[in-house]
Amino acid sequence: MGVEEFSKQQEEQVDFFDSLPDAIVLEIFNRVEDAKSLSACTLLCKRFGDLVTQTRNVSLEITRPTALYEKTHVSKSKGFFGRYILNPIHEFLHRIVSRKSKTCSNCCDDDGEDSTFKLPNELLKNFKEIQSLSVKLPGHHGDISSENALQQSSQPNCSGALLKWKAEFGKELESCVILGATGFKKSEPKPKKEGDMPISCNLTNKQLKKRVVWTISCLIASSARHHMLKQIISLNRMIRDVKISDGSKQGTIKMTERQVVELRNEMSSNADIVELERTKVPAVTIKMWYMPMLELPECGAVMRGATLAVIRPTEAAAGKDDDLSLAMGAFGEKCMVEAVRKLIEKKKSYTLEMNSF
Structure with a gap:
């Protein structure tokens, strides 16, 4: 074997990834984010195992046992x-x-959620310096979100329902935005006939009761996820921001650094706060907009029974007039943003109050 051939063979055997500085490898791990993939990297070598524990950005998708x-x-x-x-x-x-x-x-709660994915801390034990955490819970077959609503609406004689929400918490609920519709489908242009009677824009008692049920279910779901965040934050002291969403893209709960610090200080002064089953929802004021039929020309869709609810604690609701900015920032999808804008442009709204539960 000649010198040149030997040198070439040696170069081919060199692991160039292993020659990268720790800072670059750590930056790669931070861009990977996926907790399961990063955990697998800890088995490759001791160096990777040490660096993975320093990963700052982590995302975790929790799947069902089946x-x-x-x-x-x-x-x-x-x-x-x-x-x-x-x-x-x-x-x-x-x-x-x-x-x-x-x-x-046998471990399911009343909502049918399995306790095996209520506590993701076991899956996060390999990470000691998490600063930004994103958790995705399994979706339920009964969830009604924008994605499966359009899928259902493509079926004959079927228009998918819609229910989406986003909540923000500190030590307790700060705000929640809910967008719902009894039907959500692609629009089909229909010529307007003379003599057509305009549809009433007033909510009936039955329609109002349905929307109150929507509101309660979304608030309970958000408060249950906030309880999970308490447990995560109590065991991961370096977390600065955290988000929990679900596979159906129906609901999201988000906390910024300020809110995380507020919750951590509250938990430090009250050791029993983590032991509660879910966060108590304070007395809230609900501002609600409704349209029986909402045309969305920008995205080519139409909502039936379109409803927007902006929810704040009653004590903090007084003097708040930024409903538009709060609601517009809740959902990222083009159709949802258009629907929120059109509903708030409708001047008439309902104001409800709900006791703490």
């Missing part, structure tokens, strides 16, 4: 290898997952 079976389950294999090796392995995995699912089902 996801393992859904990923491993395939149709029955034929042939000797499939019949006597693959199929028995699949059946074994199926039994394990089924047994686990039955056990987990």
Whole structure:
């Protein structure tokens, strides 16, 4: 073997990634963000294991226990290898997952949420210096969000319902914005006939009760997620901002650095606050806009029973007149922004008050 050939072979064996400075490797890990991928990196070498613990930006997607079976389950294999090796392995995995699912089902709360994904701290134990955390919870089949609403509306004789919300908390609820509709579908231009009667823009008692139910369910969901944030923040002392969303893209709870500091100080002065089942919702004032039929020409859609609710604690609601900026900043999708703007442009609104619960 010549000198040139030996040198070339040595160069091919050099691990250039291993020669990168720790600061660059750490920056790469911060851009990866995914907690499961980063946790896998800790098994590669001691250096990666040490650097992963210093990752500042982490995102965590929590899946349902049945996801393992859904990923491993395939149709029955034929042939000797499939019949006597693959199929028995699949059946074994199926039994394990089924047994686990039955056990987990005994731990479900009233909302049907599995306690196995209520506490993600176990999955975050490899990270000691998290500053920005994003958690995505599993979506529910019954969730009604903008994404599956449009999918449902594409089916014959079906228009998907819509319910989205975003809440912000410090030590308690600061604001919540809810956008809902009993129908959400692509618009079809229809010529207006002479003599058509205008649709009433007033809410009936039945319609109002439905929207109160929407509001209560969203507030309960947000307060339950805030309880999860208390547990995360209590065990991760360097967190500055955190967000919890869900796979259905229905609801989001977000906390900025100021709000995290406020909550951490509250927990330091009250050791029992983390033990509560969920954060108590204070007495709130709800400002609500409603339109029976809302045309959205910019995104080519129409909402039936379109409703926007801006919710604030009653004590802080007085003098607040920034409903438009608060609601406009709640949702990122083009259709949602257009709907919020058009609803608030409608001058008439309802004001409701709700006691603490």
